Amino acid sequence: MRLVLQLVGRLLVIVALCLGAATVWATVDAHRSVDRATSASAQRVAKALEALYWRELLLRSNREREHLLPVPDWRTLETMKLISPGVCVQFAPATAFEKPLCGQSQGIGQAAPRWFAAIVPSFLGSHAEVVRPVSDRAAAAGTVIATPDPAAAISLAWEYTLNVLDVALLMSVAIALLASLAIAHTLAPARSIVTALQRMARGQYRTPLPRFRSMELAMIGQAVGELGDRLEEATAQRAALTRRLLEIREDERRALARELHDEFGQNLSAILAFANTIETASAKDKNGHAITQDARMISQATHHIMACLRGTLNRLRHPLPEELGLEASLVNLVDSWRSQSATQPVIQLDLRGDLAGVRGVAATTAYRVAQECLTNALRHSAAREIVLRIERRSGDENALLIRVEDDGGGDAERVARSAGHGLTGIRERVTAAGGSLLIAPANRGLSVAAKIPLAA
Known part of the structure; x- marks a missing residue:
């Protein structure tokens, strides 16, 4: 697997882990935000009722101080504005049949799925009510009790989590994309x-x-x-x-x-x-x-x-190439094998290109390779036909190609792994001339191909 893909894959795993951590953090923070909103609502309503209490205290006579309660003047629209959505506030001591005063809970968020509504209370617990005295100096002034609505709290937590996840998801995609481009650009020189x-x-x-x-x-x-x-x-x-x-x-x-x-x-x-x-x-x-x-x-x-x-x-x-030239020495080599016995396999000589100018190490190496390959094919195989092809390629390649093919069977891999003196000598000669040697299977036999650069 490519290194770029491995790094990008690891980056995506890290981004997914960070996104999961952001989800958990958003859920916990949303749960805590409901507690903060409940506490703030209780504190605001208590401050407002405290001001109402002291105003009524100044307007009434001292004989009525013990029975001074902010009822019914505290249940006003101004007081309701102080209560956060999804929070209900009740004054104690409450009058008969008095209902809590709740903030607006409709339309504060879409309904949370069942799994979210079941998981959050199980792991984070339920929300506790918040109790605040109306006045620290007058205990008879009463207390304010703020309680969050469970359904509204879950909806608020889900809405808050979705908002955080949207931002986190966009940032994760942007970070992953930009980091992937940066990784690919950094590893491009590889x-x-x-x-x-x-x-x-x-x-x-x-x-x-x-x-x-x-x-x-x-x-x-x-x-x-x-x-x-x-x-x-x-x-x-x-x-x-x-x-x-x-x-x-x-x-x-x-x-x-x-x-x-x-x-x-x-x-x-x-x-x-x-x-x-x-x-x-x-x-x-x-x-x-x-x-x-x-x-x-x-x-x-x-x-x-x-x-x-x-x-x-x-x-x-x-070697004959130094005396007769490569082409004449090859013809002489093939004729000498043909004349030894009439039962020898058919040897075909295929000469291509201008071989007259091939001299020196390249000619000697080509002759020795052809000589050794013909010897091996004639002595170590049951070949009926042997093809010796010598080709000179000019231009940018400027090399001499020697190929010997036979139809005598044989295992190319075993021959290539062989450590015989003949093949070892061929490899040494071709390597010394700056060339390459390839042993491969051919049609019903083996093929030994050598490439010798003439520039070397």
Whole structure:
């Protein structure tokens, strides 16, 4: 999963948690606001009745002080304006059949759902009545009792919660959107880093990166650049070492070829001469028929060993591309395999492009790859047809493509994991030339493809 989506997902979870916390806070605050409104209503009505009490006290005589009550003058429109919506106020001691004076409760909010009306009292409890004396200095002045209407209190709490949630929801959406855009903009340079790493995986180690404003991304970009420089340096050292090892190997091949030619060749020629002499001498003897047959068998075995030695010397000697050119050496290679036996599979040679100008390391590498692939296909598979295709691509690509396909079956993955000397040598040569090697399944067989850049 992409990092941007992960961060945005976590941000949405945090926003949802904050929105839930805001909902709980709004519900608790709405519940408390009803208690505050009840207390304020009781306080306002008590202050108004206190002023009414002292006014009546001054107007009446002292003999009536004990029976001084603000009745019925306190139940006025002015007093009702002091009562908050959803709150009922009652004066004590109350007269007979006197009803509480309630504030306006109709239209103060939409009806709350049942689950809200059931959850809020269960967790937050019910609202308590508020009692305020009319006068602290005159206890006989009576008291004011304010009680919230439960239904109106629930409606007020629900209305308040909805209002807070609307604002919180809009803010949450805005924060989530803006934060998502900020996260995407901040992590956008990571694509450049990933692209640079992908190019490094393809062998383009020096990939310039833009300057990042973020300190962390700048440090990562610097580390990627340093890694590319070290990889390029290590690759160059490895290629130089591989080329040196290949040169040493070619020198050893030539030295081994000289020794085989000088030592084995002369000894085999001597053995052949001795066998011919024995065969000639025994032919004159009437009883030498068995000796003649043995001499002929020695001659045949010697000829066979000399033929094998010539093939080995041809593979060990200096590569033909440096002498005949790549195209002529490939034709010679295919003709030599065709001439060895009529039962060999059909070998098709497909040459494309101008191969006349291909010289040096690229030509030698292409020849050795073709030689080793043909050897493996002929010796280790039951192929009936082998196709050797050499193509030179010009332009920006400027590379030499070598592909050997056979129909002899085989497991491409097992061959690719093989640590045989032949494939190891091919990989080393292609890598030293700056190219790439691919082993993949083909039609009823295997396909070995090598790409060698000519610029290298």
